[in-house]
Amino acid sequence: MDIIGIGLDATEIDRIAQTIKRYGDRFLHRVFTELEIDYCQRKRDAVSSFAARFAAKEATMKALGTGHSRGVSWKSIEVIRQSGPPRLRLNAGAAAQASALGVTDTFLTLTHSQTLALAQVILVRNIETT
Secondary structure: OEEEEEEEEEEEHHHHHHHHHHHOHHHHHHHOOHHHHHHHHHOOOHHHHHHHHHHHHHHHHHHHOOOOOOOOOHHHEEEEOOOOOOEEEEOHHHHHHHHHHOOOEEEEEEEEOOOEEEEEEEEEEOOOOO
């Protein structure tokens, strides 16, 4: 397995709270998918969940080496949570960039304190052994 990219981001939870307060649904629907919004709004501490997902999107953009460009947009990166740990689902421009890099799997870690949400993303390519 080769590591293709690593991204780390720290997002201030209060900054996300203020942005949600100021822009409301306009911000949420610009940055997050419907599944992410539904998931976060069911949580007791929705703002921390939104902040962690925001950090994950930023960390993914760093790992892809694109930032918010080359077709990689907020909603092309989705944090999903079914059973087990959170995972990334890449769509549209993010999926295209990952494919161009040869990414075959992603790893995501989220955590937060009272003030800071952190995300780390590792993009890997499986190596065939003969």
